[in-house]
Amino acid sequence: MAPSMAEQMLRNVENHDDDHLTNTPMVTLGDPALANSWEWMADLEAKPQMKYQELVELANSCDPFALVEEDIRTLAGGIKTLLGSDHPVLESCAKYFFDQEKGGGKTIRPTMVLAVSYALNMGIASSSSNSEEVTTTDVGVGASNRQRRLAEIVEMIHTASLFHDDVIDKAGTRRGVPSVNQIFGNKLAILGGDYLLSRASVNLARLRNLEVTEIIATVIEHLVKGEILQMKPTGQPTGTGAFTRYMKKNFYKTASLMGHGCLAAAVLGNHSEQERRAAYLYGTYLGQAFQLVDDMLDFEDNSILTGKAPLADLHSGLATAPTLFAAEEHPKLVDLISRKFELPGDVDEALGFVKQSKGLQRSRDLAQVHAEKAIEAIQVLPDSPARVALVALA
Ligand code: FPP
Ligand code: MG
Numbered sequence: 453m454a455p456s457m458a459e460q461m462l463r464n465v466e467n468h469d470d471d472h473l474t475n476t477p478m479v480t481l482g483d484p485a486l487a488n489s490w491e492w493m494a495d496l497e498a499k500p501q502m503k504y505q506e507l508v509e510l511a512n513s514c515d516p517f518a519l520v521e522e523d524i525r526t527l528a529g530g531i532k533t534l535l536g537s538d539h540p541v542l543e544s545c546a547k548y549f550f551d552q553e554k555g556g557g558k559t560i561r562p563t564m565v566l567a568v569s570y571a572l573n574m575g576i577a578s579s580s581s582n583s584e585e586v587t588t589t590d591v592g593v594g595a596s597n598r599q600r601r602l603a604e605i606v607e608m609i610h611t612a613s614l615f616h617d618d619v620i621d622k623a624g625t626r627r628g629v630p631s632v633n634q635i636f637g638n639k640l641a642i643l644g645g646d647y648l649l650s651r652a653s654v655n656l657a658r659l660r661n662l663e664v665t666e667i668i669a670t671v672i673e674h675l676v677k678g679e680i681l682q683m684k685p686t687g688q689p690t691g692t693g694a695f696t697r698y699m700k701k702n703f704y705k706t707a708s709l710m711g712h713g714c715l716a717a718a719v720l721g722n723h724s725e726q727e728r729r730a731a732y733l734y735g736t737y738l739g740q741a742f743q744l745v746d747d748m749l750d751f752e753d754n755s756i757l758t759g760k761a762p763l764a765d766l767h768s769g770l771a772t773a774p775t776l777f778a779a780e781e782h783p784k785l786v787d788l789i790s791r792k793f794e795l796p797g798d799v800d801e802a803l804g805f806v807k808q809s810k811g812l813q814r815s816r817d818l819a820q821v822h823a824e825k826a827i828e829a830i831q832v833l834p835d836s837p838a839r840v841a842l843v844a845l846a
Contacts, residue, residue: 478663479670479715481729496695500820507820510827516841517559520566523600524559531604534651545636545644546651549611549627557627561610561713562603564738567845568714568731569595569603570838571830572723586721593838598659598720605668606713608652613675615645620679621768664716671712678704682770689771689789690779698776699740706746707739726832733829737822738846744819747772748812751803766799773818775802778811 455463517524528550535550537543549557573586573593587594595603617623618631619638625631633641649672656668681701687693714735718728750765751774765772769792771779779785782805793799806812826846833839 478666479719481715481725481732495821496692496699496818498818498821500817501824502820504820507823510846511844514837514840514844516567516845517563519570519838519841520563523566523595523603524562527559527562527604527607530600531608534604534608534655535648537647541636541640542644542647545632545640546647548632548635548644549614557611559607560742561710562607564710564735564842564845565599565603565606565713565717566595567838567841568734569599569717569721571833571836571842572718572721572727572731573599574836574838575727575834576721576723593836595717596721598661599717601655601659602664602713602716602720605652605656606709606716608648608655609668609672609675610709612645612648612652613679615641615648617679620683659720661720663719667712667716667719671709674704674708674712678702678706678708681705690776690786694771695773695776698771698773702740702743703736706743707736710739710742711736730829730832734826734842734846737826737829741819741822741826741846744773744815744822748774748815748819751806751812763799763803766793766802769793773815774806774809774811776811777814778806778809781805781809781811 531550532547535543535546537546570593573595576586586596614626615632618626619633619641622633623631624634631641632644636644653669656665659665678701681697681704685694685697687697711732712735715728715732718731723731747765750763750772753762761767766775771789775785775789779789785802785805788798788802788805791798793802823846827843830839830842
């Protein structure tokens with residue numbers, strides 16, 4: 453007698469017949485371990501190759517935000533369409549940061565996804581083997597509809613993580629306006645973030661690309677891991693181990709979304725393994741540089757640029773690159789870091805040590821090393837206005 457369906461299913465489970473489908477990563481970049489890896493980071497002792505002035509000139513050579521301006525202009529509206537709900541409070545909470553009057557943020561992540569898409573699509577514009585419809589822009593080839601949708605999904609996931617982060621950090625403001633938890637309360641901020649994440653996931657599935665789904669799902673895992681690594685640090689408070697943990701945390705919290713977002717754009721466009729790797733490395737290196745600069749800005753009174761109060765990291769007990777470097781020159785910082793700058797006067801004392809040290813300069817150099825690595829990674833792509841824009845962004 454033929455086995456019943458239930459018996460068959462039980463046998464499949466016992467025999468692990470579909471293990472190869474459920475347990476094997478699809479994303480390879482030549483080696484399954486590399487796609488998720490933060491170990492491709494630049495050597496911590498590496499020195500910048502370019503003069504700072506040369507980088508400034510490259511940055512001024514073109515405006516990357518202008519390149520993708522048209523696509524970014526419709527981004528918030530596109531996201532709001534994806535966020536329709538039959539509950540008015542949930543809907544207005546989830547849409548909170550996509551209203552124009554809230555300033556909309558820097559949109560650096562979708563800008564990267566779009567500019568990388570433009571740069572990659574240059575090479576396939578004339579190829580008949582690619583079925584994706586790409587748009588034409590003032591500078592030539594643009595992004596496909598699915599790459600634009602990916603840019604929206606990436607921004608939705610980032611915004612969801614900020615909703616949750618502001619609850620964890622008890623933040624009262626974000627991007628210079630009251631934070632979502634401040635307006636709607638913690639419970640709705642968490643649920644609003646969950647809703648954003650769920651709508652992003654539905655629309656991710658609708659891209660009908662399993663590899664891209666795996667890439668972006670991995671990013672969500674990484675965001676959570678990064679937050680936990682930051683919340684519950686282990687091991688020695690300073691030294692090489694602490695620095696490596698800091699870079700690992702930055703990969704999970706910041707660089708993974710940027711790197712994997714760019715990689716997903718390359719996968720959606722059916723680009724070659726070499727191009728996927730270039731996109732992933734560009735985004736990941738740039739993400740590390742971005743976080744290092746963000747951590748430096750915390751020491752300067754740049755509240756207009758960052759939308760945050762200065763010294764927020766020290767006040768939350770976090771030792772970032774400038775402090776970790778400074779501790780090599782001022783061992784007294786080790787005690788302050790260990791007790792998370794909790795005693796009265798600790799934050800001011802730590803600030804004094806950082807200012808007297810090479811901590812900020814060494815952090816800037818490390819950021820530059822990563823920016824240079826990002827630039828180097830995309831040299832395999834054809835020369836185009838989009839590639840120039842990616843260099844300028846780095
Ligand atoms: C900002 O960090 C926060 C992040 C980059 C990620 C936060 C991730 C989570 C809360 C995990 C949950 C993830 C999802 C997808 C719901 P920060 O506090 O250093 O920066 P800030 O100064 O901008 O707040
Ligand atoms: Mg925060």
